[in-house]
Amino acid sequence: xxxxxxxxxxxxxxxxxxxxxxxxxxxxxxxxxxxxxxxxxxxxxxxxxxxxxxxxxxxxxxxxxxxxxxxxxxxxxxxxxxxxxxxxxxxxxxxxxxxxxxxxxxxxxxxxxxxxxxxxxxxxxxxxxxxxxxxxxxxxxxxxxxxxxxxxxxxxxxxxxxxxxxxxxxxxxxxxxxxxxxxxxxxxxxxxxxxxxxxxxxxxxxxxxxxxxxxxxxxxxxxxxxxxxxxxxxxxxxxxxxxxxxxxxxxxxxxxxxxxxxxxxxxxxxxxxxxxxxxxxxxxxxxxxxxxxxxxxxxxxxxxxxxxxxxxxxxxxxxxxxxxxxxxxxxxxxxxxxxxxxxxxxxxxxxxxxxxxxxxxxxxxxxxxxxxxxxxxxxxxxxxxxxxxxxxxxxxxxxxxxxxxxxxxxxxxxxxx
Ligand code: CLF
Ligand code: SF4
Numbered sequence: 001x002x003x004x005x006x007x008x009x010x011x012x013x014x015x016x017x018x019x020x021x022x023x024x025x026x027x028x029x030x031x032x033x034x035x036x037x038x039x040x041x042x043x044x045x046x047x048x049x050x051x052x053x054x055x056x057x058x059x060x061x062x063x064x065x066x067x068x069x070x071x072x073x074x075x076x077x078x079x080x081x082x083x084x085x086x087x088x089x090x091x092x093x094x095x096x097x098x099x100x101x102x103x104x105x106x107x108x109x110x111x112x113x114x115x116x117x118x119x120x121x122x123x124x125x126x127x128x129x130x131x132x133x134x135x136x137x138x139x140x141x142x143x144x145x146x147x148x149x150x151x152x153x154x155x156x157x158x159x160x161x162x163x164x165x166x167x168x169x170x171x172x173x174x175x176x177x178x179x180x181x182x183x184x185x186x187x188x189x190x191x192x193x194x195x196x197x198x199x200x201x202x203x204x205x206x207x208x209x210x211x212x213x214x215x216x217x218x219x220x221x222x223x224x225x226x227x228x229x230x231x232x233x234x235x236x237x238x239x240x241x242x243x244x245x246x247x248x249x250x251x252x253x254x255x256x257x258x259x260x261x262x263x264x265x266x267x268x269x270x271x272x273x274x275x276x277x278x279x280x281x282x283x284x285x286x287x288x289x290x291x292x293x294x295x296x297x298x299x300x301x302x303x304x305x306x307x308x309x310x311x312x313x314x315x316x317x318x319x320x321x322x323x324x325x326x327x328x329x330x331x332x333x334x335x336x337x338x339x340x341x342x343x344x345x346x347x348x349x350x351x352x353x354x355x356x357x358x359x360x361x362x363x364x365x366x367x368x369x370x371x372x373x374x375x376x377x378x379x380x381x382x383x384x385x386x387x388x389x390x391x392x393x394x395x396x397x398x399x400x401x402x403x404x405x406x407x408x409x410x411x412x413x414x415x416x417x
Contacts, residue, residue: 006136006188006190009081009113009136009137010137010190012024012081012082012113013026013081013082013113013115013137014026014081014082014272014273015082015115015137015139015192015222015259015261015262015273016137016190016192016219016220018259018260018261020081021261021272021273021274022272022274023079023272024079024080024081024082024272025077025079025080025081025082025270025271025272026080026081026082026083026084026115026269026270026271026273027070027073027077027080027082027083027084027269027270027271028083028084028085028086028087028265028266028267028268028269028270029061029066029069029070029083029084029085029101029268030059030060030061030087030088030267030268031060031061031062031063031066031085031094031097031098031101032085032087032088032089032090032091032093032094032097032098032267032380033060033087033088033089033094033380034089034090034093034094034358034377034378034379034380035087035089035090035093035119035378036089036090036092036093036119036121036122036157036158036159036378037090037119037121037154037156037157037158037169037173038154038155038156038157039119039153039154039155039196039232040152040153040154040155040232040233040234041153041196041198041226041227041228041229041232041233041234041237042229042232043229043230043231043232043235059268059282060088060380062097062293062294062295062361063097063100063101063104063359064104064293065292065293066101066104066105067101067104067105067108069281070083070105070108070109070112071108072281073270073281074109074112076281077270077271077277079272080112081112081113082112082113082114082115082137083102083105083112083113083114083115084114084115084116084117085098085101085102085115085116085117086115086116086117086139086265086267087117087267088267088268089380090118090119090121090122091116091117091118092116092118092119092121092122092123092125092126093121093122093378093379094358094379094380095122095126095129095355095358096355096358096359097358097359097380098116099129099133100359102114102133102134102135103133106133106134113136113137114133114134114135114136114137115135115137115138115139116130116135116137116138116139117138117139117140117141117194118138118139118140118141119140119141119173119177120140120141120142120173120176120177120180120181121157121159121172121173121176121177122176122180123140123176123177123179123180123181123183123184124176124179124180124183127180127183127184127187128183128187130184130189131184131187131188131189135189136188136189136190137189137190137192138184138189138190138191138192139191139192139193139194139222140177140180140181140191140192140193140194141193141194141195141196142174142177142178142181142193142194142195142209142212142213143195143196143198143202143209144170144174144202144205144209145174145178145205145208145209145212146174146205147167147168147170147171147174148167148170149170149201149202149205150167150169150170150171150173150174151165151166151167151169151170152201152202153170153196153198153201153202154169154170154173155233156169157169157170157172157173158378159172159173160347160348160351161347161348161350161351161375162347178212178216181193181213181216181217181218182216182217185216185217185218186217190219191213191216191217191218191219192218192219192220192221192222192259193209193210193213193218193220193221193222194221194222194224194262195209195210195221195222195223195224196224196225196226197223197224197225197226197240197244197245197248198226198234198237198240199226199237199238199240199244203244203248206223206248206252207248207251207252207255209221210223210252210255210256211255211256213256214255214256218256219257220256220257220258220259221252221256221257221258221259222258222259222262223245223248223249223252223258224245224262224264225239225240225241225242225245225264226239226240227239227264246260261273263276266278292322293320293321293322294320294321294322294361294362294397294398294401295318295319295320295329295359295360295361295362296318296319296320296326296360296361296362296363296364296394296397297316297317297318297319297332297357297360297362297363297364297381298316298317298318298319298363298364298365298390298393298394299312299313299316299317299363299364299365299366300317300390303317303390304389304390305387305388305389305390306364306365306366306386306387306388306389306390306393307366307387308365308366309365309366309367309368310337310363310365310366310367310368310369310372310383311336311337311338311368311369311372312336312337312338313334313336313337313365314333314334314335314336315331315332315333315334316331316332316334316357317330317331317332317390318330318331318332318360319390319394321394322398323395323398326391326394332356332357334352334353334356334357335349335352335353337349337350337353337372338350338369338372350372350375351375354375354376354378354379354381355379357376357379357381358379358380358381360381361380361381361382362381362382362383362384362397363376363381363382363383363384364383364384364386364390364393364394364396364397365383365384365385365386366385366386366387367385368383368385384396384397384400
């Protein structure tokens with residue numbers, strides 16, 4: 001893309017340009033539920049519609065729904081210039097969903113600017129693909145450079161099928177963040193580095209982080225206050241004071257341009273930064289709910305019955321549909337997840353299989369082991385065990401979804417009374 005197009009995109013990007021934020025709108029598409037790290041300031045389970053902070057959303061969409069919602073919002077908000085994927089988990093931990101969403105949107109709108117936000121763990125792996133997709137604005141949250149500080153900020157990371165804690169985990173994350181930022185900036189992507197300021201943990205270290213961001217070629221840094229999320233490890237920490245935050249921003253401004261108009265948006269935020277309209281654009285039953293479709297991977301020996309263990313499957317039947325009908329859209333050939341005790345140790349292969357299914361919402365299978373189930377959940381794929389025919393199994397999945405939604409609705413009613 002020629003440079004003047006990039007500067008035009010940036011001029012109209014409400015987060016990258018202070019002048020743009022009063023005029024131009026962005027929408028976040030919450031297609032990325034899974035996360036591969038645990039920051040001590042985050043609790044993504046807590047869904048409060050009045051709350052505004054990253055990681056929170058009132059709904060999770062699949063790529064097709066995201067495309068529908070984009071078209072809907074675009075028809076209502078003329079000044080929409082940016083579509084971003086910012087969770088509620090990590091955009092890259094849900095890569096196939098993120099990618100499919102951008103591809104679908106590009107097919108219906110060749111001009112809209114793409115943006116994504118990530119913790120950076122998988123940036124070295126996906127930087128090239130990000131560039132190829134035409135994403136020219138990427139935010140990486142990089143809170144520190146020192147693994148000792150990182151160990152206080154991150155409970156664990158989940159990388160290539162293994163969970164790491166403490167300084168070892170932090171070191172992998174911090175290394176990948178820096179390498180990933182470099183790969184992006186070298187390819188001409190404008191990187192914004194977000195830094196969460198946690199008093200007593202990384203506040204004194206932040207000027208070094210800003211300097212490093214500059215060396216890596218970042219465009220701007222955005223030092224953000226800690227908002228203590230209920231249920232998170234930092235829930236009792238004090239919220240960062242604006243005076244301290246602004247003093248730090250002023251200090252760091254000497255080295256690097258500072259963003260000062262961030263609203264710490266929800267993962268489903270829509271509209272001008274200062275005027276969130278996400279509630280106005282919640283999925284309406286009459287427009288979307290009936291059309292809500294699911295993608296379900298099924299394990300079957302011959303295609304009629306759900307009669308194969310997840311670990312033994314070499315082919316997954318991929319169905320897409322809703323209550324009205326399901327259609328077999330693909331037979332996906334993959335290696336066996338588990339073929340015997342020795343091969344069961346092949347973590348990379350297991351991870352590849354999970355990644356290859358990451359565009360699916362559910363797995364319908366005869367049996368699945370605890371570890372495999374957890375690993376799929378990390379990718380946002382729920383597994384359900386079943387043992388009759390495929391058709392009734394697909395409906396069984398829908399029944400379970402409806403039951404869960406009813407339960408959630410009852411809980412909300414109970415809480416309000
Ligand atoms: Fe979204 Fe982030 Fe893109 Fe903006 S938000 S992915 S860069 S389009 Fe903006 Fe929201 Fe602050 Fe993020 S105000 S939290 S900086
Ligand atoms: Fe939460 Fe984002 Fe951290 Fe994941 S990377 S734990 S979603 S704040």
